[in-house]
Amino acid sequence: xxxxxxxxxxxxxxxxxxxxxxxxxxxxxxxxxxxxxxxxxxxxxxxxxxxxxxxxxxxxxxxxxxxxxxxxxxxxxxxxxxxxxxxxxxxxxxxxxxxxxxxxxxxxxxxxxxxxxxxxxxxxxxxxxxxxxxxxxxxxxxxxxxxxxxxxxxxxxxxxxxxxxxxxxxxxxxxxxxxxxxxxxxxxxxxxxxxxxxxxxxxxxxxxxxxxxxxxxxxxxxxxxxxxxxxxxxxxxxxxxxxxxxxxxxxxxxxxxxxxxxxxxxxxxxxxxxxxxxxxxxxxxxxxxxxxxxxxxxxxxxxxxxxxxxxxxxxxxxxxxxxxxxxxxxxxxxxxxxxxxxxxxxxxxxxxxxxxxxxxxxxxxxxxxxxxxxxxxxxxxxxxxxxxxxxxx
Amino acid sequence: xxxxxxxxxxxxxxxxxxxxxxxxxxxxxxxxxxxxxxxxxxxxxxxxxxxxxxxxxxxxxxxxxxxxxxxxxxxxxxxxxxxxxxxxxxxxxxxxxxxxxxxxxxxxxxxxxxxxxxxxxxxxxxxxxxxxxxxxxxxxxxxxxxxxxxxxxxxxxxxxxxxxxxxxxxxxxxxxxxxxxxxxxxxxxxxxxxxxxxxxxxxxxxxxxxxxxxxxxxxxxxxxxxxxxxxxxxxxxxxxxxxxxxxxxxxxxxxxxxxxxxxxxxxxxxxxxxxxxxxxxxxxxxxxxxxxxxxxxxxxxxxxxxxxxxxxxxxxxxxxxxxxxxxxxxxxxxxxxxxxxxxxxxxxxxxxxxxxxxxxxxxxxxxxxxxxxxxxxxxxxxxxxxxxxxxxxxxxxxxxxxxxxxxxxxxxxxxxxxxxxxxxxxxxxxxxxxxxxxxxxxxxxxxxxxxxxxxxxxxxxxxxxxxxxxxxxxxxxxxxxxxxxxxxxxxxxxxxxxxxxxxx
Numbered sequence: 001x002x003x004x005x006x007x008x009x010x011x012x013x014x015x016x017x018x019x020x021x022x023x024x025x026x027x028x029x030x031x032x033x034x035x036x037x038x039x040x041x042x043x044x045x046x047x048x049x050x051x052x053x054x055x056x057x058x059x060x061x062x063x064x065x066x067x068x069x070x071x072x073x074x075x076x077x078x079x080x081x082x083x084x085x086x087x088x089x090x091x092x093x094x095x096x097x098x099x100x101x102x103x104x105x106x107x108x109x110x111x112x113x114x115x116x117x118x119x120x121x122x123x124x125x126x127x128x129x130x131x132x133x134x135x136x137x138x139x140x141x142x143x144x145x146x147x148x149x150x151x152x153x154x155x156x157x158x159x160x161x162x163x164x165x166x167x168x169x170x171x172x173x174x175x176x177x178x179x180x181x182x183x184x185x186x187x188x189x190x191x192x193x194x195x196x197x198x199x200x201x202x203x204x205x206x207x208x209x210x211x212x213x214x215x216x217x218x219x220x221x222x223x224x225x226x227x228x229x230x231x232x233x234x235x236x237x238x239x240x241x242x243x244x245x246x247x248x249x250x251x252x253x254x255x256x257x258x259x260x261x262x263x264x265x266x267x268x269x270x271x272x273x274x275x276x277x278x279x280x281x282x283x284x285x286x287x288x289x290x291x292x293x294x295x296x297x298x299x300x301x302x303x304x305x306x307x308x309x310x311x312x313x314x315x316x317x318x319x320x321x322x323x324x325x326x327x328x329x330x331x332x333x334x335x336x337x338x339x340x341x342x343x344x345x346x347x348x349x350x351x352x353x354x355x356x357x358x359x360x361x362x363x364x365x366x367x368x369x370x371x372x373x374x375x376x377x378x379x380x381x382x383x384x385x386x387x388x389x390x391x392x393x
Numbered sequence: 394x395x396x397x398x399x400x401x402x403x404x405x406x407x408x409x410x411x412x413x414x415x416x417x418x419x420x421x422x423x424x425x426x427x428x429x430x431x432x433x434x435x436x437x438x439x440x441x442x443x444x445x446x447x448x449x450x451x452x453x454x455x456x457x458x459x460x461x462x463x464x465x466x467x468x469x470x471x472x473x474x475x476x477x478x479x480x481x482x483x484x485x486x487x488x489x490x491x492x493x494x495x496x497x498x499x500x501x502x503x504x505x506x507x508x509x510x511x512x513x514x515x516x517x518x519x520x521x522x523x524x525x526x527x528x529x530x531x532x533x534x535x536x537x538x539x540x541x542x543x544x545x546x547x548x549x550x551x552x553x554x555x556x557x558x559x560x561x562x563x564x565x566x567x568x569x570x571x572x573x574x575x576x577x578x579x580x581x582x583x584x585x586x587x588x589x590x591x592x593x594x595x596x597x598x599x600x601x602x603x604x605x606x607x608x609x610x611x612x613x614x615x616x617x618x619x620x621x622x623x624x625x626x627x628x629x630x631x632x633x634x635x636x637x638x639x640x641x642x643x644x645x646x647x648x649x650x651x652x653x654x655x656x657x658x659x660x661x662x663x664x665x666x667x668x669x670x671x672x673x674x675x676x677x678x679x680x681x682x683x684x685x686x687x688x689x690x691x692x693x694x695x696x697x698x699x700x701x702x703x704x705x706x707x708x709x710x711x712x713x714x715x716x717x718x719x720x721x722x723x724x725x726x727x728x729x730x731x732x733x734x735x736x737x738x739x740x741x742x743x744x745x746x747x748x749x750x751x752x753x754x755x756x757x758x759x760x761x762x763x764x765x766x767x768x769x770x771x772x773x774x775x776x777x778x779x780x781x782x783x784x785x786x787x788x789x790x791x792x793x794x795x796x797x798x799x800x801x802x803x804x805x806x807x808x809x810x811x812x813x814x815x816x817x818x819x820x821x822x823x824x825x826x827x828x829x830x831x832x833x834x835x836x837x838x839x840x841x842x843x844x845x846x847x848x849x850x851x852x853x854x855x856x857x858x859x860x861x862x863x864x865x866x867x868x869x870x871x872x873x874x875x876x877x878x879x880x881x882x883x884x885x886x887x888x889x890x891x892x893x894x895x896x897x
Contacts, residue, residue, distance in 0.1 A: 148748050261752050290750055348747035350780045351589040351884060362592050363868070366884035367877045370839060383589075383607075383778030383887030384747050 021103040022093035023047030024124045027054065029087055029231040030080050035243060038123030039106050040068030047105060055084040095232055101205055102127045118250040119276065122229035128205050129225035133168060133196040137316055140170040140252035140273075142245075142266045143177025143259045148291050149379045149386040150346050151259035152180040154283055157389065158256065159184030161309030163194035165321040168224065170198045170252050172244055173217065174265070175210050177258045186219050196224030200247045202240035204228060209236040227251075242268050249273040254316055255280045256306050260294030267294055281306045281315060286347055330376045340368040341377055341387065348384040396483035396490065399497035400476035401517040402461075402468045405678040405718070405725030406642040408513065408520030412462040413473060415480035420456035426477075428461030431469045431677070440471070440502045441478045448506035448550040453485040467723060469677040472511040475500035475527065478550060479557075492557035496545075497523040499532075506550040512644035515637055515651075518542060527553060533566065534651035535641060538634065578623040578658075582795040583616070586782035590617050593777040593885050595799050598624035599806035600863030601817030602856070603711070603733040603772050605696070607887075608779030610743050614736035615694055617779065621734055622658040622690045623796045624803050632688045635728055639687055643680050656689035656732075663698040671706045672727045673718045683710050684727040696735035697764045704769055707733070711772050735773065737765070774819070774856035775885050806866040818863045823855050830862040835876035843883060857882045 024047035028038055041050050044062045053060065054077070060066060069076055096103060104110040104125045112134045115121050125131075141159050143151060159169045159181035169185040171178040188194040199220040201209070205228050208214045220226050229247065230240055245265060249255060249272035257280065260266040270280050281304045285292020299305055306312055310320035333341055343349075343357035354365055369385055372378040379388045396415050401408045424438045437459075445452050459477055461468050476498040482488040499517050501509040510531030511517070518526055518536050525543040528536045533546035545563050547553045555561035584591060590606065594617060597604040604621075606614040628636060637653045647653065661670060661682040668674055672681035683691055693699060710716045714730040740753040741761050753761075810818050813829055821829055832840060840857070843849040849857060861874045861882040870878070 145754075146748075146750075146752065264752070290744075290752070348750075350747075350778055352587060352780055353783070355588050356586075356783055356785075362589060362881055362884065363864075363877055366881040369884065370876075370880040374842060381748050383776075383884075386748070 018048070018089055018093055020047035020108075021105055021124075022089045022096070023051040024105040025096055025103055025126075025231060026051060026084075026087050026089040026092045028124045028229075029092065029233075030054070030083050032076060032079065035120060035122050035229060036068050039121055040065045040123075042106050042123045046107075051084070051089060054080050056081070092232075096126075099206060099232065100128065101232070102131060104131065112251075115247070115250055120246055120250075122247060124229060124231075126205050126228050126230070126232070127225055128221040129223075130196075131225055131227075133198060133225050134251065136166065136168055136195055137318065138168045138170050138198060138252050139312055139316070140248050140255040140269065141177070141181030142171060142248065142255065142257055142269050143181075144261050144264055144266060144291055144294075145174050145176035145178075146261070146291060147176040147180070147259045148289060148348055149381060149388065151177055151283075151285070151291060153389055155180035155258045156184035156187075158258065158283075158306070158309055158312070159197075160188040160191075160194075161321065162312060163188040163197070164191070165309060165313055165318065166195050167313070167316065167318070168195040168198050170200065170248055172241075172248055172265075173199045173201050173213055173220065173226075175213065177266075179213060179216055181258070182216060182220055186216075186223060189223055198224055198251060199226045200244055200251065201226060201228045202230065202244035203236040204230045204232045204234035206232050207235060241265060245269040246272045249276055249278060252278060254278065254312060256312060257282045257295050257298060259283065259285060259289075259291045260298075261290060262293040262297065264294060270298065279304070279315060281312065283307075289347060333372055333375060333377055334368075337368045337372055340365065341372055344369075344372070344378050344385050344387045346387050348381070348386045350383055351385075354385065394484045394486060396480040396493065398476045398480040398483070398493045399521060399523050400473050400499055401497070401520045402466070402472060403470065403513045403517060403642055403677065404466070404723060405672070405727055406513070406516060406639045406680050406684065407725070408516040408518070409466060410520050410522070411466075411468060411473065411476075413476040413480045414460040414462060415477065415484040416458045416460075417453050417481070417484040418456050418458075422454050422456060424457045424459070426459045426461070428459075428464040429467045430461060430473075431467060433471050434461070434468045434473060437471065437474050437477050437502075440474055440504060441481065443504035444474075444478060444502040444506045444550050445481070447504060448554065450482065450487055450550075450554065451485065453481070455485075457481065457484075470511060470513075471501035471509075472499055472513070472517060474502040475508060475529075475550075475553075478502060479553075482554065488554065488557055495523055496525045496527060497521045498527045500527070500529040500547075502550065508547050508550060508553070513638075513642035515539070515634075515641040518544075519638070530564070534649075535637075535647060537566075538637065538651050577796075578655075579616075579620050580796045581620045581623065581799055582792040584613065584620065584793055585787050586793075587613060587617065587779060589885070590777050590779045591793065591799075593775050594621050594624060595803060595867065596860060596863050596885065597621060597732060597734070597775055598800075599803045599817070599867055600810070600860060601732055601819035602774040602860055602863065603819075604735070604775040604777070605770075605773040606734070606736045606777055606779050607739050608736075609738060609781060612779040612781045614779050618690075618692045618694070618734045618736055619658065619660075620796065621692075621732070622656050624800050625656040625689070625732070626800070626804050626807055627654055628656060628688055636688045639680050639684050639728065643685060645685065657686055658690045658692060659683075659686035660692040660694060663693070663695045665699065665703060667700075667703045667706050670703055671710065671716050671718065671729075672725075673720060678718060678720065678723060678725045680727045681716070683707065683716060683729040683731055686731045687728045688730060689732070690734055691731040692734045692736070694736050695738075697737040697761055699764070701764050701766060704764075705766055708768055708772070733772065735765075739778070771850075771852055771856075774853075774860050776887055777885055778887050802867055805869075806863060809866040809871070810863075818859045818866070821859055821862070826855060826858050830858040831873040832858070832879065833873045833875050836861075836874050836879040839876055839879050839883070848888075849883075849886075853886070857886060860885065 155177045163185035171181050182197050185197045197220050203209045245268045255273045282295040282298040283306045313320045398413045402411050508529045510529045514532035514535045527545045530546040530548040536544045556563045659682045670681045710729040716727045716729045744751045861878040865878045
């Protein structure tokens with residue numbers, strides 16, 4: 001369909017010099033443009049042509065595209081045409097270039113092959129950092145945001161040991177287990193050669209969510225790669241997180257759930273992994289811990305348990321790294337504090353519970369717990385105390 | 394004829410003397426009250442008229458002007474009825490002018506000529522300088538408490554008139570009541586387990602530190618809080634009078650002896666409005682719950698469910714011990730020195746005790762936590778997680794320590810505080826902490842680490858030192874504070890998990 005260049009929305013002579021990625025990014029910013037619609041459109045036409053046709057509001061006769069757009073495609077086209085008038089691909093591209101973000105369009109050489117082979121591939125992948133790191137073995141370390149200190153410590157340890165064994169940790173950068181896994185991997189990189197982390201986020205790469213994680217975002221982007229299918233400026237809307245979980249599952253060779261409540265985001269990641277035939281493993285937890293209810297349920301379904309990083313490495317068909325005993329760097333607790341340490345245990349315990357277990361009153365317990373916290377044997381959060389394994393921060 | 398009689402009216406919780414002047418002159422019959430009476434006070438005209446007629450006295454068929462001096466101050470309530478009636482009788486020459494010399498009158502009149510009790514009799518009589526005060530028989534016990542006046546309780550206007558003209562005797566003053574010991578409140582022995590929370594109660598009572606109890610429903614927060622007032626020492630005479638004045642002014646029922654000798658416990662519902670909590674009101678200035686809890690315990694159950702704006706009204710009274718309420722009509726100061734106890738759930742679902750224990754989202758927790766503003770949270774030096782007691786503890790038949798034993802230790806700790814010229818350690822000013830609560834070396838290091846870790850703020854440090862001082866006092870330790878005292882104080886200051894919602 002021949003059109004004068006001047007008619008193309010946001011077009012003009014300058015726009016013709018833009019790469020196809022710029023138009024793909026602009027398409028991703030249209031309202032109601034979900035992953036399925038975007039990849040169908042981009043598969044049918046490269047970015048520039050697709051943008052021109054959508055801006056013109058022409059009907060799309062391609063069977064695959066019509067199927068992806070569904071019955072209400074006319075209304076959708078009208079809406080897109082209105083929205084396209086407000087979007088200037090030149091400005092979109094300029095922001096992307098200024099932010100130092102890479103764009104990989106489905107079908108292009110830069111697009112990660114593992115995603116291209118997926119059943120629901122994202123149409124566009126925005127990345128910050130090096131996308132080449134998506135080449136090596138990858139394990140998703142996921143879990144609840146409301147985790148126990150033990151769960152966070154396990155994720156940290158697992159992330160670190162897997163990264164040190166050359167396995168990239170894939171996670172969602174949420175607070176709780178996700179963040180702990182990546183922090184462990186980053187710590188292992190600080191200690192020596194280790195696989196780079198891969199972070200997959202739900203919002204645009206310039207919208208840090210949760211806000212407190214800005215530092216972790218920077219660290220993952222500079223040491224590994226941060227991926228998102230959401231255009232720049234996209235808010236962390238609810239529907240984006242299940243979509244993000246599907247990319248995590250698609251990228252991983254294996255999914256490890258460290259702690260999960262009975263229903264939650266991690267369980268959605270497990271479903272997505274099952275749809276792709278990717279193995280899921282789970283870390284066993286106490287039957288009394290609500291944060292382990294989901295993971296224990298996974299084990300009951302017959303998934304393999306993860307008790308250390310070697311369990312994961314064996315499942316991946318890699319050589320187990322062997323137990324690397326970490327030097328116990330913490331000072332030995334005072335002899336008098338040892339019964340208190342044993343009474344604290346690996347589950348969060350309140351002062352009253354520790355008091356019942358030891359028979360000590362507060363005047364003895366409080367100083368002992370403070371000494372143990374100081375030397376790193378016990379972690380305190382609010383009024384709850386929990387034992388900490390060696391080597392955790 | 395002119396007559397002038399002494400009486401008093403209430404302003405907030407204080408009495409103010411009022412002169413009731415009545416002028417009876419020839420002219421068109423009428424009855425005017427001037428001098429800023431409120432509606433109840435203006436209606437005195439009809440009550441007084443009916444009461445005089447029921448008592449076989451004459452209503453002057455003349456022009457009557459009643460002036461309530463000072464005329465610029467608002468007069469509230471029906472307490473001036475008796476004084477108006479007496480002044481009218483003198484001005485209309487039914488009583489001799491001497492009958493109101495050196496004598497003040499307080500009381501409300503019924504249409505049948507009975508003299509009825511008025512709220513706030515205690516502060517009203519306290520404001521009077523006259524040596525003799527005529528009061529309603531219903532207020533006699535309360536009126537005796539001041540002790541400066543000859544109290545003449547009367548039940549009927551007729552009896553008063555016959556006593557004033559010398560026809561009959563004054564009614565007998567009431568028998569001095571033999572004070573029964575105050576009824577004991579709920580006992581601490583009923584609480585099973587909960588050692589940390591029990592100790593926190595003891596420390597709160599001994600040092601006057603505000604206490605926040607955080608725990609799931611059914612953990613016993615309310616049960617614990619209701620036992621705190623029992624641990625506090627008896628009110629001293631001046632405190633007892635202050636507290637009784639407030640309760641009297643608010644029209645609250647007083648104990649049989651008239652005097653409130655035990656620290657009150659007030660537990661307003663979380664639907665309370667700002668005015669009901671701190672006091673005020675459009676017509677008469679009424680004391681709020683904080684003032685009714687003066688010298689006692691203010692218990693805010695489900696503190697997270699109070700309107701945040703209502704709660705923030707407590708910040709100034711908690712700091713200064715008084716509330717200044719200003720309205721267009723008047724400005725009043727209510728005393729409000731309370732021990733604040735708050736109870737709340739750890740998160741919206743209530744089950745979020747231990748980390749990872751509940752499914753409330755971070756935003757839901759944050760929204761819940763924001764209901765308690767930071768400055769208000771800062772006022773709580775004791776923050777204790779209350780868990781559900783273990784089954785073994787619940788079934789344990791051996792009772793916990795009884796209130797009377799704990800109260801004895803609290804009294805000793807209060808004595809130690811009294812030697813520092815404060816009634817409780819919470820009142821120690823910041824500049825005296827270095828003298829009164831010095832830290833030994835190990836304790837200094839512990840505090841330093843807590844400050845570095847962000848677990849403690851500069852303001853919180855003062856609170857921790859005061860609490861540590863109380864803990865040392867309870868243990869009978871008088872020297873510098875050691876590691877164990879500060880460590881225990883820090884353990885009793887656990888930030889509720891919902892306030893630590895940004896979990897990394």
